[in-house]
Amino acid sequence: MPAAAPRPCRHPGCSALVRGSAYCATHQRAAAGSFADRARGTRQQRGYGSGWDARRKRILERDCGLCQQCLRDGRLTAVGDKPYSAWCDHIVPKAEGGSDADENLQTLCRACHQAKTDREKARGAARSRPIRD
Template sequence: MARDKYICQACLAAGRYTAADEVDHIVPRAEGGTDSENNLQAICRPCHDVKTRAEIARGANRSHPRRGEKLNADAGAQTLGGGSKV
């Protein structure tokens, strides 16, 4: 955290100065990131929570390949049980 001067790097990128209280893997270990210093950053708890939720969502989408796919426009509209178009 000393390298980042104890400032949240996510906040700094958004033009805010917030004290960092955690260290974050820039590229998560689950996505191939390492523990090397160039993959670590100082981050505040709120930014870390937001980043972690996004990483969890990406992981869920990888586990379920159909999540996040857009409907194919050529496939036509889907219908619900009563025949209503969605």
């Protein structure tokens, strides 16, 4: 049986030809089936294992499936309980000293979570930027 023709790498903008893989050597993913970020570790290593899943479910139920930021802003936004439709968010981020205590957790919709994450990233970047004289 003849070998399959090489295909372009699936990474956007890369035209390297590959055989037997979706990505070229430059864009090859970590281990197959692994969603771990090498710098951050797996979700379990970061503290988001089965205990977190139970806590997340409890917080979504406590908040009645409503985005807490939208409520503070006078809007009523219902979120689902499926991953990526509702976020159980740390009010004070763990990177800034927050904890996993229930009183530090809130339900957010996708848009509010993204906006809050962007603000937190900006603060983190400002902290890590060297001060120039």
